[in-house]
Amino acid sequence: MISITKPTLILDEDKCRYNIKRMKEKADAHQQDFRPHFKTHQSNAIGEWVREAGVEAITVSSLGMAYYFAQAGWEDITVAFPFNILETEDLKKFPAHCRLTLLVDNEQTISYLSTSGLSLSIFIEIDSGAHRTGLSSSDYEGVLELIRLVKSFDNLTLRGLYSHAGHSYQCRGEAEVKAVHHQLHNDLKGLKAALKGEEDIYICTGDTPTCSVGGHFEGSNSLSPGNFVFYDVMQAEIGACSYHDIAVAVACPVVSKNADRKEICIYGGAIHFSKDSIEVNGNKSFGQLVESQGNLEWGTVVPDCYLKSLSQEHGLLKVTLAVFDQIQVGDVLMILPIHSCLAAESLGCYITTNGTELEHFSRVKSQR
Amino acid sequence: MISITKPTLILDEDKCRYNIKRMKEKADAHQQDFRPHFKTHQSNAIGEWVREAGVEAITVSSLGMAYYFAQAGWEDITVAFPFNILETEDLKKFPAHCRLTLLVDNEQTISYLSTSGLSLSIFIEIDSGAHRTGLSSSDYEGVLELIRLVKSFDNLTLRGLYSHAGHSYQCRGEAEVKAVHHQLHNDLKGLKAALKGEEDIYICTGDTPTCSVGGHFEGSNSLSPGNFVFYDVMQAEIGACSYHDIAVAVACPVVSKNADRKEICIYGGAIHFSKDSIEVNGNKSFGQLVESQGNLEWGTVVPDCYLKSLSQEHGLLKVTLAVFDQIQVGDVLMILPIHSCLAAESLGCYITTNGTELEHFSRVKSQR
Numbered sequence: 001m002i003s004i005t006k007p008t009l010i011l012d013e014d015k016c017r018y019n020i021k022r023m024k025e026k027a028d029a030h031q032q033d034f035r036p037h038f039k040t041h042q043s044n045a046i047g048e049w050v051r052e053a054g055v056e057a058i059t060v061s062s063l064g065m066a067y068y069f070a071q072a073g074w075e076d077i078t079v080a081f082p083f084n085i086l087e088t089e090d091l092k093k094f095p096a097h098c099r100l101t102l103l104v105d106n107e108q109t110i111s112y113l114s115t116s117g118l119s120l121s122i123f124i125e126i127d128s129g130a131h132r133t134g135l136s137s138s139d140y141e142g143v144l145e146l147i148r149l150v151k152s153f154d155n156l157t158l159r160g161l162y163s164h165a166g167h168s169y170q171c172r173g174e175a176e177v178k179a180v181h182h183q184l185h186n187d188l189k190g191l192k193a194a195l196k197g198e199e200d201i202y203i204c205t206g207d208t209p210t211c212s213v214g215g216h217f218e219g220s221n222s223l224s225p226g227n228f229v230f231y232d233v234m235q236a237e238i239g240a241c242s243y244h245d246i247a248v249a250v251a252c253p254v255v256s257k258n259a260d261r262k263e264i265c266i267y268g269g270a271i272h273f274s275k276d277s278i279e280v281n282g283n284k285s286f287g288q289l290v291e292s293q294g295n296l297e298w299g300t301v302v303p304d305c306y307l308k309s310l311s312q313e314h315g316l317l318k319v320t321l322a323v324f325d326q327i328q329v330g331d332v333l334m335i336l337p338i339h340s341c342l343a344a345e346s347l348g349c350y351i352t353t354n355g356t357e358l359e360h361f362s363r364v365k366s367q368r
Numbered sequence: 369m370i371s372i373t374k375p376t377l378i379l380d381e382d383k384c385r386y387n388i389k390r391m392k393e394k395a396d397a398h399q400q401d402f403r404p405h406f407k408t409h410q411s412n413a414i415g416e417w418v419r420e421a422g423v424e425a426i427t428v429s430s431l432g433m434a435y436y437f438a439q440a441g442w443e444d445i446t447v448a449f450p451f452n453i454l455e456t457e458d459l460k461k462f463p464a465h466c467r468l469t470l471l472v473d474n475e476q477t478i479s480y481l482s483t484s485g486l487s488l489s490i491f492i493e494i495d496s497g498a499h500r501t502g503l504s505s506s507d508y509e510g511v512l513e514l515i516r517l518v519k520s521f522d523n524l525t526l527r528g529l530y531s532h533a534g535h536s537y538q539c540r541g542e543a544e545v546k547a548v549h550h551q552l553h554n555d556l557k558g559l560k561a562a563l564k565g566e567e568d569i570y571i572c573t574g575d576t577p578t579c580s581v582g583g584h585f586e587g588s589n590s591l592s593p594g595n596f597v598f599y600d601v602m603q604a605e606i607g608a609c610s611y612h613d614i615a616v617a618v619a620c621p622v623v624s625k626n627a628d629r630k631e632i633c634i635y636g637g638a639i640h641f642s643k644d645s646i647e648v649n650g651n652k653s654f655g656q657l658v659e660s661q662g663n664l665e666w667g668t669v670v671p672d673c674y675l676k677s678l679s680q681e682h683g684l685l686k687v688t689l690a691v692f693d694q695i696q697v698g699d700v701l702m703i704l705p706i707h708s709c710l711a712a713e714s715l716g717c718y719i720t721t722n723g724t725e726l727e728h729f730s731r732v733k734s735q736r
Contacts, residue, residue, distance in 0.1 A: 005454040039519045039680055061681045081681055083625040084635045085698045086373040105624050108697040132682055133624045133633045166679070256501045265501045267452045271713050271730075275643040295583040311534065311710055312407055313449055314500055315430045329476040341680055345639050346714075352498050362639075 002296060003357045004251045006333045007272040009347040010296050013354065015247035016229055023211065023228050027215045030217045035059050035078060035204060037226025040341045042361035043350065044072045046229065059204075059224040061093075063087050068361045078123060078204070079103060079164060080224065082133050085112045092118065101159050105134045109151060114153040122150050123162035123204065126191065127285030128184050130166030137163065137187045140194040143245040145196055160202030160221070163188065168209035174239040188219025209253050212240040213235060232340035233288050234278050248350075249290060249298050249334045252315060254327055262324045266333055269313040273335075274342030286310045287335040289317060296353045298334040307335060371663060371725045372700045375640040376619045377715040378664050381449060381722065383615035384597055385417050391579065391596050392421045398585045403427050403446060403572060406596025408709045410729035411718065412440045414597065427572075427592040431455050431462075436729045438466040446491060446572070447471060448530060448592065450501050453480045460486065469527050471546060473502045473731050475517060482521040491530035491572065494559065496552050498534035505531065505555045508562040515566055526587070528570030531556065536577035542607040549582030556587025580608040600708035601656050602646050616718075617666050617702045618711060622695055630692045634701055637681040641703075642710030654678045655703040657685060664721045666702040675703060 006230055020036075027034035036050060039061040047058070047069060057076035058115075060066045078101040085108075094100055101121040104110050113120055124146050125134035135142045143161070150158045166185045171177045186349045195201060206223035212235070217223065230248045231241040244360075277286045283361030287307035291299035305319040315335070319327070327333070337343035344350070350358040388404075395402035396511075404418055407429040415426070415437060425444035428434045431452075432472040434445045446469040462468055469489040472478050481488055492514050495501035503510045511529070518526045533552045539545045554569055563569060574591035580603070585591065598616045620636035636655075645654045655675035659667035673687040683703070687695070695701070705711035712718070718726040 003454075005452070005458070014460075081635070082633060084373070084621045084623045086371075086621045086700070090373070103638075106697060111622075112698070131629065132677075132679065132684060133626070136628075253452045253454045255452045255507060258499075258501070260504075261499065265450060267449070270642060270644075270710055274638065275710075276638075309500075311500065312713075329474060330480070332454070342638055342643075345680075 002351055005253065007268040007345060007347065008251045009350050010249050010251050010298070010334070011350040011352045011358065012247045012297070013352050016046065016243065017053075019228050019231065019245060019247060020050055020053045024055060026211070027223050032217050032220060033057065033204075033222035035222050035224040036229070037080065038069060039226050040226040041066065041229050041344065043358050044069070045358040047072060047074070051065050060342050063090055064154070064365055065361055066100060067094065068364060070095045073280070077101070078162070078224070080164065082125060083109050084114065085109055088112070088116055091116070091120075096206070103162055104150075110146070110149050110153070110156070114156060116155070119264070121157045121159045123159050123362075124150065126161050126163040126188075127164040128165045128187055128205070129165060129180070132166060134163065137191050140191065143191065143272070144195055145197065147195065160204060161191075163203070163205045163307045165205060165207045165210055168207045169234070169238060171209060171238050176210045176211050177213040177239050181210040184210060185214075185217060185219035208235060209238050209240040223255060225226070227341060230340040230344070233280065233285065233336050234276065237279070237280060243336070245300050246336050246340075248340050248344070249336050250287070250347070251296070251332050251334055254329050254331045254333060257327065257329060259324070262319055262321060263308070264317040264319055264324070264327055264333070266315040266317055266335070267313065268315040268335065269305060270310045271312055272343070272346055273307070273310055273315065273337055274339060274346050275310060276339035278338050280306060283308070283318070285338065286331065287315065287337055289319070289333045290325075290336055292334050294334065296351065296355065301336070369635060370719055371502060371617045375636040375715065377712060377718050378617050378619050378666075378702070379718040379720050379726065380615045381417075381664070381720050383392070383613065384414065385421075387596050387599065387615060388418055388421045389612060391593065392423060394579070395591050400585050401425065401572075401590035403590050403592045404597070405429070405448065406437060407593050408594040409431065409712060410436075410599050411726050412437070413726040415440060415442070418597075425734035427594070431458050433729055434468060434735055435462065438463045438730060443467060445469070445598065446530070446592070448532065450493065451477050453477055456480070456484055459484070459488075471530055472518075475514070478514065478517050478521070478524070480599070482524060485523070487523050487525070489525045489527050491527050492518065493554075494529050494531040496531040496533045496555055496573070497548070498532060500534060502531065505559050508559065509558065512563055512566065515563065528572060529559075531571070531573045533573060533575045533578055536575045537602070537606060539606050540579060542581050545577045545581040545607050552578060553582070553587035560587065575601060577606050577608040595709060598618065598708040598712070601648065601653065601704050601706045602644065605646050605648060611669050611704070614704050614708075616708050616712070617704050618715070619664070619700050619702055622697050622699045622701060625692070625695065625697060627692070630687055630689060631676070632685040632687055632692070632695055632701070634683040634685055636683040636701070636703065638678045639680055640681070640711070640714055641675070641678055641705055642707060642714050643678060644704050644707035644710060648674060651676070651686070652702065653706065654707055655683065657687070657691075658702045658704055660700065660702050664723065666717065669704070
């Protein structure tokens with residue numbers, strides 16, 4: 001029996017394994033390769049659950065994270081972040097058993113890599129509407145030029161195109177996500193058709209909302225969602241999952257109560273949840289209270305009870321009168337995080353509902 | 369010569385020491401004890417600079433942090449977070465050489481501590497307007513009752529009252545901060561006068577804005593600001609410091625450029641800066657670009673260039689046309705963080721402008 005004394009990230013293994021299985025089956029059903037993004041869980045233990053579901057290729061967001069998973073035996077890893085040429089020396093130390101694929105969206109990086117003396121696999125990044133990085137999916141000429149440039153270098157192997165439709169995070173409700181999904185795959189189909197001589201190019205895409213909600217993946221060959229392993233309040237509000245699907249909660253001690261404001265102060269702040277927020281039922285929320293069930297389990301969302309603010313270590317939970325009276329100083333509350341990727345990064349390890357501790361890369365990284 | 373390849377927190381020792389010296393001298397000039405809050409830097413090395421400035425007592429935000437500094441020889445530490453009774457066992461292991469003072473704001477916690485078998489020093493927390501935790505500064509009866517309750521137990525020693533005027537963070541401009549400062553000290557003076565038989569009670573207060581800007585500390589005996597050692601963009605926009613006073617910047621590699629949007633993608637995201645933002649010149653900013661000077665130094669703010677968004681590892685910097693053309697993929701940019709406490713916690717160590725690496729507690733903590 002684990003005794004919670006500090007903010008602790010609790011993981012429901014059954015829900016997590018179910019989320020993994022469901023997404024893998026969906027990718028299979030739609031003839032999509034599955035290259036899930038591991039930046040959400042960043043854990044070798046959870047990676048093994050993904051492997052047990054039949055997955056062989058993965059995606060990560062940093063070279064350090066790629067090392068971590070390569071050392072655990074993964075042999076096909078994409079770093080889905082525009083390659084940082086200042087880390088080129090680190091590439092030279094990468095385990096030889098692993099096929100590493102880098103993301104590029106500009107000539108300078110490609111030219112730099114061409115002189116690195118390394119044999120490298122390359123995805124060209126496409127901006128399908130998130131407007132963060134990548135060449136526009138309507139810039140057919142630009143994409144074709146970059147394809148040709150990569151192909152012109154003997155040490156570079158073009159793997160295909162990669163696009164993260166991050167603008168799906170602006171959606172509220174399944175219908176909006178489906179609209180983004182439809183547009184995304186139409187645009188990618190259009191891009192493929194326009195790439196003279198490259199119409200068969202391999203495309204990987206996959207934010208969690210469109211992968212969760214969309215059918216028919218006509219524009220892509222491969223999916224790389226990440227957040228779906230846990231989901232979170234943001235995904236539920238976007239319409240990508242139900243609250244029941246969320247596989248992580250943060251257990252937080254109650255340290256103070258304010259009867260006038262019906263507010264509960266918990267030990268659990270910005271350094272535990274990070275500071276993403278989303279509007280839930282008209283209130284800006286940094287986390288949603290769920291019912292505690294036994295030591296480490298949780299049930300349904302408690303209506304109208306949400307984290308209204310976070311400071312470094314404090315969380316301020318707004319609750320109803322009935323809930324206020326039930327909660328005592330010294331209780332441990334369970335809170336669903338808004339953004340599970342950042343909460344996991346901040347909390348740095350998992351305790352499963354069975355009481356097992358699982359490693360997170362952020363803690364390993366900090367020991368280097 | 370340090371070579372920057374990843375997001376790295378750079379610390380200007382001269383600025384930091386100057387900020388420490390200035391605040392210590394101000395406290396001395398106003399006959400205030402100085403108990404600076406170490407939650408901002410969380411570093412033994414920087415703690416030594418504070419000690420060299422003549423400081424003997426400090427404030428922290430968690431019991432773990434108190435241990436860290438007690439082990440480095442600090443002998444008078446306040447944990448300025450409502451005591452979490454679930455951590456009572458940890459109290460028993462606390463180094464005996466150190467006087468630890470705990471914060472309480474409710475009867476339950478006091479009653480619990482009274483039965484702990486430990487001799488403990490206590491601050492009662494007062495809410496002077498931040499509305500986070502503590503008894504209202506106008507609740508004279510409630511405060512007096514809690515004072516009497518603490519005094520009724522032989523194992524508890526009342527140290528005084530503690531208040532963090534966190535509502536000063538809502539101010540924009542020095543005049544607003546001064547108004548909060550004036551109200552705060554008026555309220556604390558009024559509270560003291562109203563506490564029959566306890567008019568000489570010791571009061572500690574001190575958020576960075578009011579301590580930086582306010583004169584005359586009529587309501588308090590002691591100051592405990594934290595952020596002033598580094599300051600940050602938020603403090604500059606509040607009016608608590610000038611941009612020149614900011615002692616930390618994050619060095620970030622450039623990985624991609626978008627000519628259409630005049631945007632630069634840097635390696636530096638939410639897991640490095642955390643996600644606090646503030647409006648600067650009408651734009652929501654997650655960080656402000658400063659001029660790079662040599663390897664690890666920086667100069668003045670570059671006008672109209674700011675981090676417009678952060679995802680997990682990406683930062684998107686909006687820049688002017690002239691600046692856009694000067695920046696190349698592979699450059700290292702210097703960015704002032706919005707909230708230095710959270711950026712330091714996230715980045716987990718410091719490199720001084722002289723190239724020395726300094727420890728941060730978050731990295732030590734993660735190795736336990």
